[in-house]
Amino acid sequence: MNFTEVRLAVPNWTLSQLQDRINVVEASGRVLLAISRFTAIGSVRTTALTFEFTGAAPTPRVTLIAYDGVTLPDLGGRTAICIGQCVIGGNDSHVVAAR
Amino acid sequence: MRMWPNRVAALISTIAITACGDGLIYSEWTSINLASARINADPATPVAIKLGFDRNVVAVAPPIGGTAEQTAAAISESSPDEGDENGCESPSASSGEAVSQFSTFSVNVSTPFVGTGTGTGTGTGTGTGTGTGTGTGTGTTAEAADWRHTWIHSRFASGGAALAISCYPRVAGAVLGFVPLTRLTAEDIPLLEKLSACVNAMDPEQLNQLSNTLEIVLSESAQQNPQEAKQEITNHFLESNSDQLEGYAAGMPDC
Numbered sequence: 087m088n089f090t091e092v093r094l095a096v097p098n099w100t101l102s103q104l105q106d107r108i109n110v111v112e113a114s115g116r117v118l119l120a121i122s123r124f125t126a127i128g129s130v131r132t133t134a135l136t137f138e139f140t141g142a143a144p145t146p147r148v149t150l151i152a153y154d155g156v157t158l159p160d161l162g163g164r165t166a167i168c169i170g171q172c173v174i175g176g177n178d179s180h181v182v183a184a185r
Numbered sequence: 186m187r188m189w190p191n192r193v194a195a196l197i198s199t200i201a202i203t204a205c206g207d208g209l210i211y212s213e214w215t216s217i218n219l220a221s222a223r224i225n226a227d228p229a230t231p232v233a234i235k236l237g238f239d240r241n242v243v244a245v246a247p248p249i250g251g252t253a254e255q256t257a258a259a260i261s262e263s264s265p266d267e268g269d270e271n272g273c274e275s276p277s278a279s280s281g282e283a284v285s286q287f288s289t290f291s292v293n294v295s296t297p298f299v300g301t302g303t304g305t306g307t308g309t310g311t312g313t314g315t316g317t318g319t320g321t322g323t324g325t326t327a328e329a330a331d332w333r334h335t336w337i338h339s340r341f342a343s344g345g346a347a348l349a350i351s352c353y354p355r356v357a358g359a360v361l362g363f364v365p366l367t368r369l370t371a372e373d374i375p376l377l378e379k380l381s382a383c384v385n386a387m388d389p390e391q392l393n394q395l396s397n398t399l400e401i402v403l404s405e406s407a408q409q410n411p412q413e414a415k416q417e418i419t420n421h422f423l424e425s426n427s428d429q430l431e432g433y434a435a436g437m438p439d440c
Contacts, residue, residue: 093366106371112375113374114381114419135366139416141385143378 088138091116094124095133097173101181104172105150108135108183115141118148121170121183133172146185155180192317366421373430381419385439387411392418399436 093111095104108118116137118126124134153159156185158166163185174180369377387395392414396403401421407413422433433439 089413091416095366104366107366107369110367110369110371110374110377113250113378113424114423115385115415116419141412141415143381149227 088140090119091137091139093135093137093160095135095173097132098176099174101150101152101172101174101179103143104133104174105148108150109147111135111137112148113143115139115143115164117144118167118183120168121172121181123178131173131178133174145161148183148185151182151184152179158182202329365424367422368426369430370427376430376434377422380422380437380440381428383437384415384418387415389414395437399433 097133099107112118116139118135119138120136122134122136124132149164150172151159151161159182160168161182161184167183167185169180169182172179172183194204238324389411392411393403393408395401396414396418399418399421401418403414403417407417422430425433
């Protein structure tokens with residue numbers, strides 16, 4: 087049986103910082119499943135990331151690419167994992183996660 | 186067997202009926218879905234059953250003394266980027282809410298036959314106006330008969346308690362079981378990969394020995410489930426800082 091976890095990011099991280107932290111989590115045997123904006127009741131917004139614990143670190147590493155929310159960007163040969171809304175540097179951003 | 190469509194229809198109907206008046210709606214429903222059942226010739230796994238479990242909670246409080254537009258304006262005017270590292274000093278935008286609620290729900294299935302089960306759940310609640318409702322809690326329910334090995338874990342914070350934690354995702358995470366992403370950085374990846382690979386290759390006895398050595402207290406369910414034990418041990422790695430990770434490495438000399 088695998089286990090699903092929801093992990094919360096710090097909202098003022100940059101896209102690069104968030105990407106690095108996702109790859110740290112994956113290095114511990116978890117696979118990124120989904121990205122979503124987490125809006126707590128009140129004024130806090132941050133990014134919630136859903137991982138599945140499989141016990142095996144996936145490869146290659148995840149790359150996060152910001153886009154306009156309408157047209158998916160060129161992934162440079164990578165395969166998209168998921169798309170979602172993130173809070174990057176305190177601001178909402180559409181992001182594609184690919185590997 | 187799916188039970189929720191009727192509940193959803195009832196809820197939607199109720200909302201439609203009462204949306205023009207003052208009132209509070211609270212509804213929750215649960216569905217158990219039998220994904221597959223297979224009988225095998227292999228005596229090691231005579232029966233394999235997959236169950237899905239969904240639970241939803243909805244709380245709706247029609248505005249009392251305020252409108253949806255006013256509430257939206259209050260939220261848009263709030264400043265999310267001040268205060269602590271998570272960007273909040275006070276839940277000013279939600280001070281007029283009648284009911285607020287966070288909840289999570291999980292199911293572990295361990296029945297006398299060989300089977301697997303998973304469960305996830307989420308809950309949200311919004312509202313405006315005045316009202317009461319507070320509380321935090323955790324619950325465990327073991328149902329009877331054939332479900333005596335099904336464990337349901339529910340955590341929630343509602344009303345004032347939900348308002349109090351809404352400003353602090355890390356606190357909300359602690360209550361609900363959400364966890365911070367990690368404090369480690371890309372520089373820690375090689376050591377983390379090495380330690381995690383060691384843990385993921387361990388048998389149950391080795392996992393118990395390691396948890397004792399590293400002074401990691403495993404949950405009761407993790408003590409019975411090696412995969413969950415691996416998840417909990419690597420969670421400790423992820424929630425440590427670089428120095429603490431080095432400390433874990435020192436406690437795993439054979440890794």
